[in-house]
Amino acid sequence: MQILKKYWLGVFIALLFTISGFLIYKKLHPKQLPPNLVMGIGRIDGDLININTKYAGRIEKLFVDEGNPIKKGQVVARLSNREYLAQKEAIEAQILARQKEIEVKKVELQITEETLPENVKKARSSLEVSKATLKELEKNIEALKKVVQQDEKDYERFKRLYEKQLIPLEKLERIKLKLDTDEDKLKALIEKKKQVLASIKAAESTLRQAKSTLKKIEALKKAILALEETIKALKAKEKQVNVVLDELNIKSPINGYVVDKVANEGEVIGAGMTVITAINPENLYLKMYVDTLYTGKIKIGDKAEIFLDAYPDKPISAVVVKVSKRAEFTPKEVAVREDRIQRVYAVHLKPVEPNPLLKLGLPAIGVISLDGKGLPKSLKELPEL
Numbered sequence: 001m002q003i004l005k006k007y008w009l010g011v012f013i014a015l016l017f018t019i020s021g022f023l024i025y026k027k028l029h030p031k032q033l034p035p036n037l038v039m040g041i042g043r044i045d046g047d048l049i050n051i052n053t054k055y056a057g058r059i060e061k062l063f064v065d066e067g068n069p070i071k072k073g074q075v076v077a078r079l080s081n082r083e084y085l086a087q088k089e090a091i092e093a094q095i096l097a098r099q100k101e102i103e104v105k106k107v108e109l110q111i112t113e114e115t116l117p118e119n120v121k122k123a124r125s126s127l128e129v130s131k132a133t134l135k136e137l138e139k140n141i142e143a144l145k146k147v148v149q150q151d152e153k154d155y156e157r158f159k160r161l162y163e164k165q166l167i168p169l170e171k172l173e174r175i176k177l178k179l180d181t182d183e184d185k186l187k188a189l190i191e192k193k194k195q196v197l198a199s200i201k202a203a204e205s206t207l208r209q210a211k212s213t214l215k216k217i218e219a220l221k222k223a224i225l226a227l228e229e230t231i232k233a234l235k236a237k238e239k240q241v242n243v244v245l246d247e248l249n250i251k252s253p254i255n256g257y258v259v260d261k262v263a264n265e266g267e268v269i270g271a272g273m274t275v276i277t278a279i280n281p282e283n284l285y286l287k288m289y290v291d292t293l294y295t296g297k298i299k300i301g302d303k304a305e306i307f308l309d310a311y312p313d314k315p316i317s318a319v320v321v322k323v324s325k326r327a328e329f330t331p332k333e334v335a336v337r338e339d340r341i342q343r344v345y346a347v348h349l350k351p352v353e354p355n356p357l358l359k360l361g362l363p364a365i366g367v368i369s370l371d372g373k374g375l376p377k378s379l380k381e382l383p384e385l
Contacts (some may be wrong), residue, residue, distance in 0.1 A: 011262045033383055037375070038298060038368040040347070042288030042357050044381045046281075049254060050274040054247045057081040058268045059275070068254040070278060077263075079248040084241055091238045095231055102227045108221040111211075119212050127203035130385035134196045137189055144186045151179035256280040259360060282354045285321065288366040289344040297370050300324055304349045304368040305375050308357060316355050320368060322348035 033039055064076045113197055155175045156356030162172045260277045263269055286306050290298065298320060305315040327343040349366045351358065367382065369375050 036371045040288035044362040045287040046279045046284040048277045052274045057272045069257045075249045076250045077250040088241045095234045105224045123207040137193045141189045148182045154199045209244040254280045284358045285348045285350040286366045303372045307365045317352045318349040
């Protein structure tokens with residue numbers, strides 16, 4: 001103990017020299033990255049999705065905010081458009097009016113189908129009766145004409161006999177009376193024949209009219225069909241308007257979360273304008289940069305690990321999904337192997353499975369294995385960048 005007290009300063013100095021020598025050696029001989037591994041720094045990136053409008057309208061309600069999770073098919077915003085609502089109401093009113101017209105036409109058709117054929121039947125029956133009466137009259141007229149001709153002969157014969165004083169005047173007068181009576185009957189029949197002919201013409205006209213009115217039945221049927229087609233066309237328009245109104249409910253196309261809220265409630269936005277931007281966590285990837293020394297060696301599908309600063313001992317399994325074919329200048333936050341390297345290539349590492357630890361814009365370190373072996377399990381196994 002006495003010796004230790006006597007030489008403590010020398011021991012301390014020796015210890016300092018030992019520690020300093022170790023640190024100098026470590027500085028001069030830093031931990032080397034295995035030749036089959038490529039390491040780089042980048043940030044978690046992803047393909048943003050603009051959830052936009054298909055039709056113009058005023059934002060009536062926004063149901064999400066920045067950072068909110070969203071599900072596929074979820075309504076994230078609702079627009080209002082009075083023009084389309086007015087169109088829908090107008091179409092509904094037109095459909096109702098056409099339906100009432102159809103009801104009226106169907107009642108009219110029923111009445112027409114019950115009455116018009118009966119009218120035709122009556123007109124035809126009346127015509128047949130008139131023709132039969134005419135036929136009977138013509139027979140009677142022909143018979144009476146013969147009787148009158150005979151009466152005229154008898155009268156001439158009795159007149160000559162009377163002039164010869166072979167018969168009395170009374171007998172001549174009876175013959176004359178019969179001739180006058182038969183002639184009056186013939187005139188009456190001829191007059192009646194004229195009346196029957198007139199009634200036949202009237203009956204034929206009535207029949208023609210009755211037959212023509214039968215066309216009204218077909219006209220009514222066609223009118224009903226036309227109204228039904230009009231209703232179909234109106235319903236098609238109504239369906240189109242309903243589609244537009246449904247599109248005014250802005251729905252999420254993905255499962256993910258809201259990155260940015262672009263529009264606010266009450267704003268009027270045009271067709272195609274963005275309401276919110278969102279991202280699908282399954283599409284997140286690490287975008288890191290490597291220099292030209294490695295780009296030719298890295299292949300699509302190479303195994304990799306992603307390390308987050310907050311979880312250095314929790315590697316996230318990933319694969320190379322993209323190697324940029326165009327060089328770009330070195331971003332400020334990216335370290336490269338040699339300072340003389342001015343241009344680098346972007347490499348995308350996508351997790352094998354979605355990981356809840358990944359967030360858009362989060363810095364991370366990526367390690368790629370060129371042969372699929374030797375991937376580290378902790379950042380402590382790697383040299384510091």
